[in-house]
Amino acid sequence: MKKYIVKRILLIFPTIIGITLITYLMVRLAPGDYTSLKAGMEGELKAGSVGREILEEERKLYGLDKPILTGYADWLFKFVKLDFGTSRKDGRPVAERIKDALPVTLTLNIITILIVYIISIPLGIYSAVKKDSLFDRGSSLALFILYSLPSFWIGLLLLLYFSGGENLNIFPLGGLMSEWETEPGFFAKILDIAWHLVLPVITLTYGSFAFLARYSRANLLEVINQQYITTARAKGLSEMKVIFVHAFRNSLIPLITLMASLLPGLLGGSVIVERIFSIPGIGLLAFEAILSRDIPVIMAIGSISAILTLIGILLSDLTYAIADPRIRLESKI
Amino acid sequence: MSKKSYHTILAAALFFFITGLSGGYSRIHPSTLVEHLSAEPGTLNPMTATDAYEGMINGHIYEALVERDRDTLEMIPRLAERWTISPDKMRFRFFLKKGVRWSDGPEFTADDIIYSFRVLKDPKTANSHVKVYYLDVQSVEKIDRYTVEFLYSRPYYLALEFCGGMPVVPKHIFDDGTDFNTHKNNRLPIGTGPFKFQKWETGKRIILEANENYWGRKPGIKKIIYKIVMEQNVALQMLKKGELDVVALREIQWVRQTGSPKFTENFYKLKYYQPNFRYIGWNAKRPFFSDSRVRLALGHLINRKAILDKLMFGLGEMVTGNFYIFSKYYNKNVKQVEYDPEKGKRLLSEAGWRDTDNDGILDRDGRKFSFTFMIPSGTEFSERLASILKEDFSKVGIEMDIRKYEWAVFVNKLHNREFDAVTLAWGLGYSGDPYQLWHSSQAEKGSNFCNFINSEADDIMDKARVEFDESKRVKLYHRFHEIIYDEQPYTFLFAKPTLAAISKRFDNVKVHVTGLNIDEWIVRLEK
Numbered sequence: 001m002k003k004y005i006v007k008r009i010l011l012i013f014p015t016i017i018g019i020t021l022i023t024y025l026m027v028r029l030a031p032g033d034y035t036s037l038k039a040g041m042e043g044e045l046k047a048g049s050v051g052r053e054i055l056e057e058e059r060k061l062y063g064l065d066k067p068i069l070t071g072y073a074d075w076l077f078k079f080v081k082l083d084f085g086t087s088r089k090d091g092r093p094v095a096e097r098i099k100d101a102l103p104v105t106l107t108l109n110i111i112t113i114l115i116v117y118i119i120s121i122p123l124g125i126y127s128a129v130k131k132d133s134l135f136d137r138g139s140s141l142a143l144f145i146l147y148s149l150p151s152f153w154i155g156l157l158l159l160l161y162f163s164g165g166e167n168l169n170i171f172p173l174g175g176l177m178s179e180w181e182t183e184p185g186f187f188a189k190i191l192d193i194a195w196h197l198v199l200p201v202i203t204l205t206y207g208s209f210a211f212l213a214r215y216s217r218a219n220l221l222e223v224i225n226q227q228y229i230t231t232a233r234a235k236g237l238s239e240m241k242v243i244f245v246h247a248f249r250n251s252l253i254p255l256i257t258l259m260a261s262l263l264p265g266l267l268g269g270s271v272i273v274e275r276i277f278s279i280p281g282i283g284l285l286a287f288e289a290i291l292s293r294d295i296p297v298i299m300a301i302g303s304i305s306a307i308l309t310l311i312g313i314l315l316s317d318l319t320y321a322i323a324d325p326r327i328r329l330e331s332k333i
Numbered sequence: 334m335s336k337k338s339y340h341t342i343l344a345a346a347l348f349f350f351i352t353g354l355s356g357g358y359s360r361i362h363p364s365t366l367v368e369h370l371s372a373e374p375g376t377l378n379p380m381t382a383t384d385a386y387e388g389m390i391n392g393h394i395y396e397a398l399v400e401r402d403r404d405t406l407e408m409i410p411r412l413a414e415r416w417t418i419s420p421d422k423m424r425f426r427f428f429l430k431k432g433v434r435w436s437d438g439p440e441f442t443a444d445d446i447i448y449s450f451r452v453l454k455d456p457k458t459a460n461s462h463v464k465v466y467y468l469d470v471q472s473v474e475k476i477d478r479y480t481v482e483f484l485y486s487r488p489y490y491l492a493l494e495f496c497g498g499m500p501v502v503p504k505h506i507f508d509d510g511t512d513f514n515t516h517k518n519n520r521l522p523i524g525t526g527p528f529k530f531q532k533w534e535t536g537k538r539i540i541l542e543a544n545e546n547y548w549g550r551k552p553g554i555k556k557i558i559y560k561i562v563m564e565q566n567v568a569l570q571m572l573k574k575g576e577l578d579v580v581a582l583r584e585i586q587w588v589r590q591t592g593s594p595k596f597t598e599n600f601y602k603l604k605y606y607q608p609n610f611r612y613i614g615w616n617a618k619r620p621f622f623s624d625s626r627v628r629l630a631l632g633h634l635i636n637r638k639a640i641l642d643k644l645m646f647g648l649g650e651m652v653t654g655n656f657y658i659f660s661k662y663y664n665k666n667v668k669q670v671e672y673d674p675e676k677g678k679r680l681l682s683e684a685g686w687r688d689t690d691n692d693g694i695l696d697r698d699g700r701k702f703s704f705t706f707m708i709p710s711g712t713e714f715s716e717r718l719a720s721i722l723k724e725d726f727s728k729v730g731i732e733m734d735i736r737k738y739e740w741a742v743f744v745n746k747l748h749n750r751e752f753d754a755v756t757l758a759w760g761l762g763y764s765g766d767p768y769q770l771w772h773s774s775q776a777e778k779g780s781n782f783c784n785f786i787n788s789e790a791d792d793i794m795d796k797a798r799v800e801f802d803e804s805k806r807v808k809l810y811h812r813f814h815e816i817i818y819d820e821q822p823y824t825f826l827f828a829k830p831t832l833a834a835i836s837k838r839f840d841n842v843k844v845h846v847t848g849l850n851i852d853e854w855i856v857r858l859e860k
Contacts, residue, residue, distance in 0.1 A: 032741025035461065045744075045759055045780070053778075054461040061459050061514075089375040091515035100535050156566055164570050173571050174562065175537065179361075275563045280373075280536020284563075293741055 001321075008317070012310050017076070019306040020299065024072045027295055034088045034293045035059050062088065062295075075299055085296035089288070094300045097285060104176060105269045105281035111197065112204045113262065120209045121255075124216030129243060131221065140214065147210035155203040155276040162199065171199050174278035200277045204270060215258070219251040226250075249323075256319050263312035264305045363838065364555040364856045368579040369568045373536060373561050376519040379500035380452060381460045390559060393541055393851070394436075394524035398427050398446070399497030403845035406660065406763050408493055412441065412501065412525065422488035422801055425496050429479040433548045435503045436529040443475045448504035452513055459514045466495050488799045490806065491766055501525075527552050527852055537561060552852040554839075569834075572600070578836040587832045588646045601835045605848050606650070608657035608761040611714075612823040613722075617784040619753050621704055626684040628821040632670040633677035634725055641827055644717050649827035654814040656765050658828050659846055661807045664814035670824070678729050688730050695730040703732035704753035709743045715756050747782050758829070763847070767813065768794045771822070785822035 035058045059065050063074065078085060084094035123143075127136040163171040172178070178192050223229065224247050232246045233239075269283025282301065289297035320327050361367060374386040379395050382388070398413040410416075413427040433441040450473040452458050469492075471484045483496040506518050522530045527549065528541040539559040543552060560577060562568045569586055571577040573596070582591065582602075591602060615622035615631070622628055641649050653670075656663040681687075686695040686702055695702040706722065708715035719735045726733045733754075738746060746752055759770070768775070772794050775781035790813060797809045817823075833849065835842055840855040 030741070031745040032739075032743075045757055054465055057456055058459060058461040061457065086515050091376060091381075091519055097535075156564075159567055159570060164574070169574070173574060173576065174564075174567055179538075179558075276567065278537075278562045278564070278567065280561075284536075291739070291741065 008314050015310060016306060020303050021072055023302045024075060024299060025068065027293065027298055028068045028071065032293060033064055034062060079303065084300040087297050088294045089292060094296045097297065098300060101280060101282045101285045104279055106266060108200060108281065109266045111201055115205050116208045116212060120212035121216050124213040125220055125248065128217045128220035128224065143210035143213055146206045151203050151207060152272045152276060155273060158199045158203065172196050176279055200273050200279060203273050216255060219254050220247060223247045223251045253323055256316050256323060259319065260312040260316040264308040267305055267308060365558060366554045366851065367558045367560055367577050369577050369581065370559045370561045371563060377522040378519040380463065380502055381458065381514060383462060390539060391522065393528040394522050394526045394530055395501065396524065396526050397498045397501055401763060401847065403847045403850060406846060408497060423485045425483040425493060427481050430548065431479055433525050434546055435523055435525055436544050437523050439505050441525050442478050443481045445501055445504045446481045447473055447475050448508055449499060449501045470496060490798060490801055491764060494764060528557060553855040554851060572834055578838060580834050582832040582834055584646045584648045587648060591834055599837055601837060601842055603833045603835060603844050604830045605844050606658060606828055606830050607848060608763055608765060609758055610652050610655060610828050611758040611826040614755045614757065614783045614823050616753055617822065618750065620700065621702055624684045625820050626680045630677040630680035632821055632824045633673045634729060635722065635824060636672040637826060640718060640721060644714055649829050652825045652828050654817050654825060655767055655770060656810065656814065657761065657763055660763060662765065662810040664811040667814055667818045674729060693730055694732050701732065705734045705736045707736045707738065707746060707752040707755045709740050710737045718756055750782055766798065768798060783822050787816060787820060790816045
C-alpha cells in the first residue's frame with residue numbers, strides 16, 4: 001500500500017508537467033494576445049488602435065517575443081518556487097487574486113455539493129426501492145424538468161420575483177454581504193452571508209439533482225438484483241437492513257468514482273451564477289483571464305485544478321480499496 | 334438536547350436573523366452617490382489603465398493641465414493657470430496653478446509633470462495605447478517650479494489637447510524605485526482632484542470620498558461608491574430598489590422597462606452622445622469591394638432606418654461620416670445613402686456584376702459575388718445585423734457567409750487584414766483627426782484596415798494636421814467628409830447614445846454635450 005501511494009504521488013509530477021505544457025501551448029498558440037486587446041473591447045475599437053511597432057515593444061515587456069518553450073520553462077521554474085507571477089490585468093500577484101476569489105467559491109461550492117448529495121442520494125435510493133412507483137416516475141420527471149431549466153434564466157427570475165423592488169422583497173439583489181456601516185457581530189455576519197447565499201445556492205443546485213439521483217438509483221438497482229440480496233432477504237433480515245447494510249454499501253463503489261471530480265469541483269466556479277449574483281469568484285476570474293489572455297492567471301488556475309484533479313483521482317482509488325477489500329492496489333499500476 | 338434549550342436556540346437564531354436583516358439595510362447616507370460599474374477596472378493608474386471604467390473613476394481623482402469644456406468643447410485651464418504657444422506652434426508653455434496639493438499633502442509642481450512624461454515615454458511602462466499619442470513630443474522641460482514647456486518635433490493642431498491632457502501622476506509616490514506597472518499605488522491612487530480614494534473591495538466596490546482640501550469648487554456629493562454589478566438587468570433592479578443612484582441603460586430597458594409613472598417620478602432618464610459611430614467596413618483589397626460603385630451599391634441595399642428602429646429601438650443617429658455629429662467638422666450637407674435596392678442593383682451591374690450563368694448569384698469574370706462577413710461574438714447587435722444583411726443581399730444575388738470570432742481573435746484578424754467585410758464601432762475623440770483611420774500611411778499597419786487610399790484625402794489630412802486656423806480646418810474636413818461619402822470605404826451606420834437613469838435624490842443634474850458632471854450635482858434635502 002505504501003509503495004503504491006509513493007508511486008502514485010511520484011507519477012503526479014510528470015503528469016502535471018504534461019498538463020501545464022499543453023495548457024501553455026494552447027494559450028500561446030491561440031490567436032490574439034494581451035497587448036492587442038488594448039485596442040478596445042466588445043465590438044468598439046478605440047481611436048488610434050496602437051501601431052504595430054509599439055505593440056511589439058510591449059510584447060517584449062510580457063516576454064511574448066520569446067519562443068514558446070522558453071516562456072513555458074520560465075513559467076515552470078517560477079511555479080516550482082510557488083511564484084505564480086503577476087496578473088496582466090491589474091499588476092497584482094496572481095496568488096493574491098486567487099486568494100480573494102477562493103473563499104467565496106469554496107463556501108458556495110461546499111454548500112452546494114452538500115445539498116446536492118444530501119438530497120439526491122436518498123432520493124435515488126428511495127426511487128430504486130420503490131422502482132416504477134408513482135414516486136419514482138414523478139420524482140424523475142420533476143428532476144429532469146429542473147435539469148433542463150437554464151440557470152441564467154432561473155437566476156434572473158429568482159432575483160426578479162424574490163428581491164426586486166416590484167414583487168416580493170425577501171432576498172438581496174446579489175453580492176455576498178450587506179454594506180455594513182459598523183462591523184457586525186459574528187452571528188449577524190454569518191446570518192447575513194447565509195441570507196445572501198440562498199438564491200445563488202438554489203440556482204446552483206436545482207439542476208444537479210437529476211444526475212446524482214439517477215446515478216445512485218441505477219447503482220442500487222443493479223445491486224438489489226444480485227443473488228446475495230436475495231440471500232439476505234431469505235435469511236429473514238429486515239428490509240431496512242437489506243437495503244442499507246447489504247445493498248447501499250455495495251452500490252457506493254461507483255459513487256466513489258464521482259468523488260474524484262469533487263475536489264477540483266470545489267474550486268471550479270460558475271461564470272453564470274457569479275455574474276448574475278455579482279459574486280467575485282474563481283469562475284469569473286478564470287473566464288475573464290481567458291478572454292483577455294492573462295496568461296499567468298490562466299496558468300495558475302489551470303495548474304491548481306490539475307493538481308486537485310490528480311489528488312482527487314488518487315484519493316478515490318484509495319477509497320476503493322477501503323470500500324472494496326477485493327481491490328488490490330499493488331497490481332494496479 | 335432538551336426541548337426547552339432547543340427553543341431558546343431557535344428564538345436566538347430568529348432574533349439574530351432579523352437583526353441581521355435590518356442591520357444589512359443600513360441606510361446609505363443622503364450625500365453618498367452610488368454609481369453602477371458593469372466591470373471592474375484593472376488598475377486606477379491613469380498612465381497604464383486601458384478600460385473605460387478607470388476613466389469614470391479617475392476623472393474624479395486625477396486632473397490634467399487642461400480639460401475640455403463640457404459644452405463648447407474648447408480646451409480650458411485645469412491644473413495649468415494659463416499657457417502660451419510659440420509662433421511656430423512647436424513650444425507649449427504651461428504655467429501651473431500654485432498651491433495645488435496632492436491629496437496626501439505635498440504640493441503639485443513642475444517636477445510631477447517632468448516625471449509623468451518620463452514614465453510615459455519609458456519603454457518599460459506598459460502603456461503603448463498612450464505612447465502612440467506622444468510620438469511627436471520631443472521633450473518636456475522644467476522652466477521653474479511652476480512652469481513647464483513641451484517641445485514638439487512638428488506642429489500639430491491637437492498638440493495642446495495632447496500635452497495638456499497628459500496623465501499626471503505624483504512623483505513623490507511613484508518614483509520610489511519599484512516597478513511602475515505593478516506599483517502598489519496603482520490600486521491606491523493619489524491625485525489632486527475633488528475626490529480622493531478611500532477603499533477598494535475587490536470585485537465588489539470602490540469608494541471615493543470628497544477631498545476636503547480641494548483647490549477648486551467642492552462638490553455637493555461627499556462620497557461616491559462604485560458598485561460592481563455585471564448583470565445589466567440586476568443593476569436596473571437595484572436602481573429601482575434604491576441601492577444604486579446611477580445606471581447606464583440598454584436600449585430595451587430605456588424603451589420597455591423604465592416607462593412607468595413610478596419610475597419617472599423617481600428617476601431622470603438622460604440621453605447624450607459621445608463620439609462614436611458604428612459601421613460596416615469593406616476591405617478594398619478584396620476584388621468585390623475595390624470598386625467604390627459596389628460599396629455604394631451595398632449601402633443602397635441596406636435599410637439603415639429599419640435596422641436602427643428594429644435593433645436599437647430608434648435610439649441613435651444615422652451618420653454619413655466619421656466626425657463627431659455635434660462638432661463643427663461634421664458636414665451636415667452630406668446626404669444619407671438612401672435605401673434603394675433598385676439603384677443598388679443598377680450600380681452593381683454597371684460595375685460588371687451580373688448573373689451570367691443564371692444560378693441566382695451575381696458574377697464577374699467567372700467569379701461569384703460571395704464573401705464573408707466578420708463579426709465579434711457576444712455582441713447581439715452585430716449578430717442580428719449580420720442575419721438581416723445576409724437576407725437582404727441574397728435577394729439581389731449576393732452570397733454572404735457570417736463568421737463569428739471571439740474578440741481577441743477578431744482583433745487579430747483585423748490587424749492581419751484577414752477579412753472581407755466587417756462590422757465594428759469606433760470610439761473617438763471629440764476633435765477627431767481622421768488621420769489614423771483613413772491616411773494611406775496607416776493602411777499597412779495602422780487602423781486603416783479597409784485599405785482606403787485616396788490622394789486628395791491624404792493631402793487634406795496632412796494639411797489639416799498643421800492648420801491652426803479652425804475655420805480653415807473646418808473647410809478642409811468638410812471637403813474630406815464629401816470624399817469619404819463618394820468613396821464609401823465604410824457604410825456608415827449610427828452614432829449610439831449613452832442612456833442613463835439617475836435618482837431624483839440629486840438636483841442640478843445637467844446633460845452637457847460631453848455627458849454628465851457629478852461634481853456639480855446637489856444633494857436634495859430629505860422631505
